[in-house]
Amino acid sequence: MTVLTMSRPEIDRVHVLKDLVAERITVREAAQLLRITRRQVFRLLKAYRDQGPAALISKKRGKPSNRSYPPVLRSEALALIKANYADFGPTLAAEKLSERHGLHLGVETVRRWMITDGIWQDRRQRLKPVHQPRYRRECVGELVQIDGSEHWWFEDRGPQCTLIVFIDDATSRLMYLRFVETESTFDYFHAARTYLEQYGKPVAFYSDKHATFRVNKVGATQGDGMTQFGRALHQLNIDIICANAPQAKGRVERANGTLQDRLVKEMRLEGISTMEAANAFLPAFIEDYNRRFAKAPFSDRDLHRPLNEHDDLDDVFAWKEERTVTYNLTLQYDKVMFILEPNEITRPLARQRVTVYDYPDGRFEIKHKGICLPYRIYDKLRQVDQAAIVENKRLGPILAYVAERQKELDMKRSQKAPRRQGQGKSIFKVG
Structure with missing residues (x-):
């Protein structure tokens, strides 16, 4: 028994020719159904009577297209892409092949070759990244997640501002909150100093890739590779770890969502519409929040280290x-x-x-x-x-x-004297 592989149009032709052989339809009707001429119908009918349904299968099946590029050209293009443009998308890779190597190929051709060779994946093949949960740190002070949440905290009663949030990874306890106009190095200086004076030095801070925590300029070669905030923490022997994705620091991200709901409504009930009033309200809110949502740590050890006489915070920050x-x-x-x-x-x-x-x-x-x-x-x-x-x-x-x-x-400080975002009022001192 022979199995024939046929396309849908070829199968339709078989059914029409069967009806024509059985004289259930005329040649004219067959031409209309197949959308071909009478002469073509007679040609297909003769082939069908001589060879059967196999005569209707396209002779080009399994053979390269007459318009296809030579295999040597395809191998050359793929070799250039692998050597120089492995992380390029098909569109950009096709542009560079044309500009720099004189290979003028269509974008879809390059895309198809890259997909077939495994260099590129189409959208259906790309799987969303999986962010599996991790266990909390065991001790208080082992890892403190920090973030700034920009939001309309006062709704329509006041300006948009940012809430700086410090949360302990082991307990989900809010350690520090403060409203500021926007995230800046001096605002984080103030926040970190207040935290250290209250709790001591943690093992590490866990942040995003904001420019305050990480040098984001590509190809930066000058300096020591540290930001001002990173230099201050290094001087205090505190590590700073930057997360690759928001999901990695999920504790502070989920806390931001809760605060954007509960804190906004609490301040609405209190009629708070300024950052000064909001910062005065935060200590009571933090105490109530931690009473409701904080978890017990796995270990009773507190890894915060006390400040010593060599930690000059004025100099550090x-x-x-x-x-x-x-x-x-x-x-x-x-x-x-x-x-x-x-x-x-x-x-x-x-x-x-x-x-x-x-x-x-x-x-x-x-x-x-x-x-x-x-x-x-x-x-x-x-x-x-x-x-x-x-x-x-x-x-x-x-x-x-x-x-x-x-x-x-x-x-008196000149109006042209340097001012940086987050600094307090000038107390200018000469010498």
Whole structure:
């Protein structure tokens, strides 16, 4: 018994020709059903009577198309894709084959070749990633998940803002909450410092890939690869771990969802519409939340480490950047020129590296090997009329006025002085 593989149009032709042989339909009707000419019907009928249904099977089946590309060209294209464009999509790979190698291929042709060769998967073959649950950490302070949740926390009563959330992985206990205008390094400085002063140093913080926690610039080669926040934690011997996906830090993500429901409604009932009032309300809310939702840890050990005398939090949570001192004992920081006061310490520092300390409260210090250097700010807007004509007996009052004016300008922070997001009000200090 011979089994024939036929397409649906070929099977339909067999049925029509059977009816034609049995004289149930005419040649004209057969031509209309098959949508071919009478001459073609007679040709198919003769082949069917001589060879049977096998005569209706296409002779091109199993043979390469006359319009197909040569096998050598296909092998060359796939070799180039594997060597140079293995992670490219078919569209981009086809563009690069044309631009750089002179192989002008259709996108669908490249897609089909890549799928057949296993380099690319179509959408039906791609499976969604599976995020299986993991066990909690065993001890309090072993891992603290941190995140910022931007939301309309005050609904239509106030502006959109961000809630910084610290949650313990072992217990799902809210450790710290604070409303801020937006996520910034100085806001996380303030949050981390408050946390450390209250609980001590945890083993690690677990965050997303926000620029505060991770250098995201591709190809960054300068610096030590740490952000300001990462440098501060490294100085305190605290690890920072960045999650690849939101599902990896699911505890804080689920807590954000709960807070966006419960906290919003609680503040609505209390009539809270400002960040100041909301931050004052948070301690009571945290206590009630933890009483309802916190879990008991697997172990009674608390892995928080106390702060010691070497942990200078003022120094740790300052924005630090290195600058090179010029031969004129000047340096630039955030579009502002600082002039070092000449003395026995600063004079040898020409072409040496110094560190600018920008504190969250607005203070500045310039240090070299831990020694604070005296400085002043050069203000280009401050000018004295060099051509003013003053009578000799009025020279004293004029000089007194100029000196007082210079003192005011030195002690008051210039509008051009550096300001960073999240810093408090300026407490500018010279030297």
